[in-house]
Amino acid sequence: MDSSAVIRQRQRDQWDAVAASMPDFSSAPSTAYYRRREIALLERAAGPLKGKRVLKLDLWNEAINTRILEWVANAGADAYGMDVSHVVSHRAKDNSRRENFDVSIARADIRQIPFRSDSFDVVYTMGTIEHIDEYKDTLREIHRVLRVGGTAVIGVPNFWDPFLRPALVAVMEMLGKYPYAPEKSFTRSELKRDVENAGLAVTQMTGILLLPGVLRMLDLFLHVRRRWAAKSTEWFIKPFDAAEERFSWLDRFGYLVTAVATKRR
Numbered sequence: 135m136d137s138s139a140v141i142r143q144r145q146r147d148q149w150d151a152v153a154a155s156m157p158d159f160s161s162a163p164s165t166a167y168y169r170r171r172e173i174a175l176l177e178r179a180a181g182p183l184k185g186k187r188v189l190k191l192d193l194w195n196e197a198i199n200t201r202i203l204e205w206v207a208n209a210g211a212d213a214y215g216m217d218v219s220h221v222v223s224h225r226a227k228d229n230s231r232r233e234n235f236d237v238s239i240a241r242a243d244i245r246q247i248p249f250r251s252d253s254f255d256v257v258y259t260m261g262t263i264e265h266i267d268e269y270k271d272t273l274r275e276i277h278r279v280l281r282v283g284g285t286a287v288i289g290v291p292n293f294w295d296p297f298l299r300p301a302l303v304a305v306m307e308m309l310g311k312y313p314y315a316p317e318k319s320f321t322r323s324e325l326k327r328d329v330e331n332a333g334l335a336v337t338q339m340t341g342i343l344l345l346p347g348v349l350r351m352l353d354l355f356l357h358v359r360r361r362w363a364a365k366s367t368e369w370f371i372k373p374f375d376a377a378e379e380r381f382s383w384l385d386r387f388g389y390l391v392t393a394v395a396t397k398r399r
């Protein structure tokens with residue numbers, strides 16, 4: 135194996151190990167909030183999905199988190215998801231069988247998307263590409279598999295998160311306590327520039343998840359370790375959810391900055 139193959143193998147092993155030890159967060163209050171914000175974003179950015187082919191990069195949400203491809207499939211789309219991890223893909227597949235949602239699953243690396251050019255109406259990625267150095271290759275791959283006139287929705291950590299999530303992540307990374315490391319964060323202008331350099335035309339810069347990252351972490355901790363206290367977290371999530379729903383200009387303060395883009399040629 136050459137050195138890049140060794141690195142990739144190590145990255146796959148890391149995600150397998152992380153996913154194998156991770157409980158299912160799908161019923162945590164902050165996950166329900168995350169799902170509502172993802173749905174609102176996709177409805178705004180991509181319009182009705184009925185009859186569309188939709189690809190999502192990574193299956194973490196289907197394995198452990200918001201099950202957003204379930205919503206996509208139930209909206210009448212042909213839902214496709216891909217992930218490099220065996221464990222994540224298997225957990226996603228098991229959940230799709232048990233929870234009865236129809237999603238086609240590929241185990242593959244987002245640096246080389248295993249689908250034909252011009253074959254998707256929508257490509258969605260949220261919190262994935264920032265984990266690889268070669269994320270610009272992935273942006274070019276998104277451009278390649280998207281049909282002309284299709285929509286790409288690309289979300290990554292917000293460098294200017296007002297609640298300093300990138301700083302929190304950096305400290306946890308330094309202490310060796312951040313399971314998703316490495317994780318790059320982006321300014322809006324950096325993300326816009328990178329997406330445009332991949333050949334896509336950015337139509338909107340937006341974002342989701344006003345909730346402070348530390349509250350998301352607390353909610354997940356309580357959900358797993360202190361089940362009796364977990365219900366109470368709904369109360370601190372509600373104001374963030376309501377504000378995000380009501381005031382669209384707050385989108386720039388979300389901890390995931392997002393580019394909505396289209397393919398012109």
Ligand SMILES: C[S@@+](CC[C@H](N)C(=O)[O-])C[C@H]1O[C@@H](n2cnc3c(N)ncnc32)[C@H](O)[C@@H]1O
Binds near residue numbers: 243260261
């Ligand atoms: C932090 S999790 C994703 C979080 C999720 N999107 C969310 O919103 O909660 C990262 C996911 O990306 C996958 N992944 C990481 N590197 C990848 C790669 N090079 N190709 C495909 N999937 C990858 C991991 O296996 C994992 O499922």
